Amino acid sequence: MPLLENGQIKDDNWQIAIEGESLPSGDVLVPLARLAEGLGRNGDGRLGVLLNAGDQVEDLRVALPRLSCVQVTFPIFRDGRGFTQARALREHLHFKGEIRAGGHILPDQYEFLLRCGVNSVVVPEGVDASVWQKAHEAFTVAYQPAVLNEQPEGFAFRRKLL
């Protein structure tokens, strides 16, 4: 499926490990359970981990320097655990690579994802990027600090968005 990043739709070059098959060459996302296998892979592709909503990000701590991408998953848009996972990856584990969000996500959640440290969203084919961009531009102020360390807006915890 395509990827939305910085308001643009682009092709997703990452492959997702298929259960029961050996890992392909090239950039691959593996589930947490296959992390060791991914780390042991010979080849020139990049490695990423596909987290499920119930996974602990702490389990990535040791491997994280060797990961280029972590995908958090929303089984349904109401299940907000992915926000905490993304924020923890940035704040606790100081992860500098790509964090993408996949699963059932609404454009109305896009800004929250970005502010939790997500870079890109896996979106359905044919999606209208302008709806997501509009959601991103809906607000010019936020009321709490976030991992993006936005500039203060006036006083208190207010932050300038955009």
Next chain:
Amino acid sequence: MSHAPHSPLPVGHYAYDEVDRTFLKQRVAQFRDQVERRISGALTEEEFKPLRLMNGLYLQLHAYMLRVAIPYGILNSGQMRALAQIAQRYDRDYGHFTTRQNIQFNWIRLEDTPDILALLADADMHAIQTSGNCIRNVTADQFAGAAADEVLDPRVHAEILRQWSTLHPEFTFLPRKFKIAISGSPQDRVAARFHDIGLMARNGENGRPVFEVYVGGGLGRTPIVGVKLRDDLPEEDLIAYLEAILRVYNEFGRRDNIYKARIKILVQALGVDEFRDRVNAEFVAMDRARYRLDERIVAAIRARFGVPDFDPAGQAAEKLAQQRKADRAFDFWVRTNTHAHKQPGYVSVTISCKPAGGIPGDVTSSQMNLLADLADQLSFGELRITHLQNVVLGHVRQDKLYGLWQTLEQNGLGTANVGFITDIVACPGLDYCALANARSIPIAQKLSERFASPDLQREIGPLRLNISGCINACGHHHAGHIGILGVDKRGEEAFQITLGGAADQDTVSIGQIIGAAMSEDETVDAIARIIDTYLARRTAGEQFIETCRRLGTAPFKDAAYATA
């Protein structure tokens, strides 16, 4: 008029600036777009539901209901007039004050809601996070900034929490709703231990506030008294520590069953020690500097709160004393409906929204406009909604009370029953709510009629009576000295009685069901017999709840089920 009704800053609550107003306009535009996407079909009802809920819009039995936020219960007169306008223009000319110090409009059309939100935004109001699985309106003591027994005004911190929780990127899709209450008085008037987080503020040794932190309390299907996590959380760590609690909850709270999804269930499942360990681990690991509540932040928020410019007490107390002596009915009203103020010559007044036979918490648009006028004339333009569904004028000079009472009397707002048996808290029940098993309003009205006699109510003394139309317990029946719970008994509406609940700081307890459900009329009669039993068996000066604790429920149960 002894003081100007329009000070530059609103008294008792945070003054919006242009940044805040721009934000609200953007929020309205966002919701307008969401409504359009719903109507066009771009959003499914399932997808639209949490979005509308986060703007306070519920679908009830007969219509949409809009719940408007009243942060920490404080309104200015202009905001009250905006609510009156909504009642008149978009609803059936009334609104309903809720147990979370908010107001609900029960007959709203979906297509009107963007315009209503725009009207609210013009008055610096909104409906953000009055529903949904997010951090809800933060409630505070209705006598904040006025009460003689207060150590510090909790509203500045309530506002800081309101801002911090507004569209919080991480905590807007929690397992379940999340309610925070804050009190600045050792007399807990916010039911702190019946909240997801309850905060009791006091002054610390360095002169800066510290907070007792309770977590995991709540009513609903599983009533649980909150447990203390911290005794002395420093002010600068308030946001960081709450972040830590919410992070643990968001990660580990159950999502497979909505009846097991509140934080209280997580705290019980992990045990308080394990829960505290996880919160502390998060707290230690986090970037504390990012979340530090600097003294300057508190000062900046405080600077946007207007404070009353009190007049000297003069002869106010003497004049009031004379008027009380001269008019017995007035004297009774003063006894029940006023609360001691820290400023000499002033009192806080609770205006009862529970007239005999009335619907608890319902107020008409003309009453709202009257309340706004009275606030301008007598209380620095400030109004407060209480979690017991009444309205408070926080700062009234004692020599103005008599005139105030007379005006209230003439407008159906002079009932002298605050804290008495007819000061009933009731949920909307089956008249409105799709979840309810029984109607709460008619039984509330019958009880209110039954005990309408002022003499009888005074004889009975302080008594909390709460009514919920189903086990979700929005009427907080477990916390009532007498609680009534609506159930479905083979397709008929029926009611169970609970006794012995209390939400006071030192004596928090959960009411216990005394027996099988009865019909509406049988329940009213049973409660009358329970009251007779109390009157017959109490010792001198003993309140209902004390007699109940001393004797246990057995004699009351016998009385309730005794048939003639």
